[in-house]
Amino acid sequence: MRRAEALRDDALRAGDQPFGAVVLRAEVVVGAAPSRVVTASDPTAHAEMEAIRDAARRLRTRDLSGCVLVSTSRPCRMCEAAAGWAGMSRMFYGEALTDAGAPR
Numbered sequence: 001m002r003r004a005e006a007l008r009d010d011a012l013r014a015g016d017q018p019f020g021a022v023v024l025r026a027e028v029v030v031g032a033a034p035s036r037v038v039t040a041s042d043p044t045a046h047a048e049m050e051a052i053r054d055a056a057r058r059l060r061t062r063d064l065s066g067c068v069l070v071s072t073s074r075p076c077r078m079c080e081a082a083a084g085w086a087g088m089s090r091m092f093y094g095e096a097l098t099d100a101g102a103p104r
Contacts, residue, residue: 001070001097007034007047008072014039021047021071023055023064023088030067031055047071048079052086064088074100 007020011034023031033050037043048071056062065087069075074093075083083091084103091100 001072001092001095003029003032004047004070004072005095007032011035011047019047019072021051021069021075023051024068024070025055025059025064025066030058044078046076046079048075049082052079052082052088056086062086068092069103070097074098075103080104 003022004020008018011020012018016038017035019035021033022029031051031054033047033054035047036045036050048069055064055067067088069083069088069091071093075091080103088103090102092098093100
């Protein structure tokens with residue numbers, strides 16, 4: 001969560017929305033990103049979407065089975081759907097690491 005919070009702070013400094021997210025596989029960060037909605041002029045560039053894209057690029061696969069999404073806030077429906085399509089096993093959010101369960 002500390003990494004996601006640092007990315008949230010990076011997003012704010014860049015003039016973007018206050019969100020950050022990481023993708024973990026076996027407790028290792030395999031994807032990470034701040035929100036880029038404003039800076040990229042892209043309404044789909046939520047931190048979670050960007051972290052999923054980063055993980056897929058780094059791992060060279062769209063199958064992120066067994067990965068976990070950790071974000072600074074509860075993923076929206078678009079981000080949850082993307083996590084589900086990628087095969088992620090769980091989502092956690094917020095400082096308390098609230099378990100949002102498996103993506104639907």
